[in-house]
Amino acid sequence: MNPSFSSYLVNDVFGDPGVYVEVRWSKRALLFDLGHNDGLGPTRLLRAGEIFISHTHMDHFIGFDAVLRVALGRGKTLRLFGPTGLIDNVHGKLRGYTWNLVDGYPLTIEVREFHGREIRQTSFRASNGFQPSERATVPAPPTSDPLFTVLEDPMFMVKAVTLNHRIPSFAYSLEEQFHINVNRQKLHEAGLRVGAWLKDVKHHIWEGKPDDFRFTVPLYDEHRRVEQEFMLGEVKERFLTISRGQKIVYVVDARYDEENEAKIIQLARRADIFYCESPYLDCDAEKARDRYHLTARQAGLMARKAQVRDLVVFHFSPRYTGQVEALEREAMEAFQGA
Ligand SMILES: [Zn+2]
Ligand SMILES: [Zn+2]
Structure with a gap:
């Protein structure tokens, strides 16, 4: 299976936390947290159009x-999602600079804050000197589930849960709605080639078009342009395999307590990759609790309970410089039940 998301840590395990997710076969990327990120370089920073913030402590x-x-001066809408206070924090950042010569710039920054019962949204436009638009408030859909939807896209869904870090800290899951795999061999046998039309087919499926939906596909005849009509259901049956989508979970900055643990396990259930902070070794569990952070063993235990496939621990405290292996071993032993 060719996974649709390719994800990795923005920095090394002692650096500022963050995960970058490339959406394959599109020029799109998602970014979880905004710690120090110069290492990504301008191309990747520019590509990250949707950014999910856990909380606004400086390292995030x-x-x-x-x-x-990098976004300034490019035709772009940047979307930020996060907890209470994010709008003010973005506003504060923007107010730190002088914006008298950007009125021709097309950048818009949309910020969405999630409060238990409502969602607040503001945009900042370069053309307006980044003055905030009036705040729009919409009620959040009522739910008894601690998980809530932050972004719904035809291809994937981003959900969040609020964790206790003495302030709200959001943990996120990114889940592909389902995965579409193309059987190249069968395409070839039918005289079809891989091309842009397959992307259209994926969009038809993501949009939930019915199986009798008809569309044309270009056939590659060397001498003339030929098209053949197909029904969506036929293409699915002959050339595609549709399976469970990929799931990536990002958890940082949270205390280990019963409530946080239950929420994290629910969010991370059966994830393919579980990125979980583990700043402390378990021998310093008390310190970790005082500072509202997790230990490596706690991260491993939660990964085990959530039945994730892979665990990646990071956001290590500098006190353990030179002890990467000890932190990773402790997490893996708890994860594998050794
Ligand atoms: Zn923090
Ligand atoms: Zn942190």
């Missing part, structure tokens, strides 16, 4: 400037 937000700098 100082990289806002780097993204702003």
Whole structure:
């Protein structure tokens, strides 16, 4: 199976936390948290159009400037999602600079904050000197589930849960609605080639078009342009395999307590990759709790309970410089039940 998402840590395990997710076969990427991120370089920073913030402690937000700098002057809408206070924090960042010569710039920054019962949204436009638009407030759909939807896209869904870090800290899951695999051999046998038309087919499926939906596909005849009509259901049956989608979960900055643990396990259930902070070794569990952070063993235990496939631990405290292996071993032993 060719996975649709390719994800990795923005920095090394002692660096500022963050995960970058490339959406394959599109020029699209998602970014979880905005710590120091110069290492991504301008092309990847520019590609990250949707950014999910856990909370705005400095190590999770100082990289806002780097993204702003590459996006400025490009025709782009940048969308930020996060907890209460994000709008004010973005406004504060923007107010730190002088904007008298950007009125011709097309950048818009949309910020969406999730409060238990409502969602607040504001946009900042370069053409307006980044003055905030009036805040729009919409009621959040009522639910008893601690998980809530932050972004719904035809291809994937981003959900969040609020964790206790003495302030709200959001943990996120990114889930592909389902995965579409193309059987190239069968395409070839039918005289069809891989091309842009397959992308259209995927969009038809993501949009939920019915099986009798008809469309034309170009056939590659060397001498003339030929098209053949297909029904969506026929293409699915002959050339595609539709399976469970990929799931990636990002958890940072949270205390280990019963409530946080239950929420994290629910969010991470059966994830393919579980990125989980583990700043402390378990011998310092008390310190971790005082600072509202997790230990490596706690991360491993939760990964085990959530039955994830892979665990990646990171956001290590500098006190363990030179002890990467000890932190990783502790997490893996708890994860594998050794
Ligand atoms: Zn924090
Ligand atoms: Zn942190």
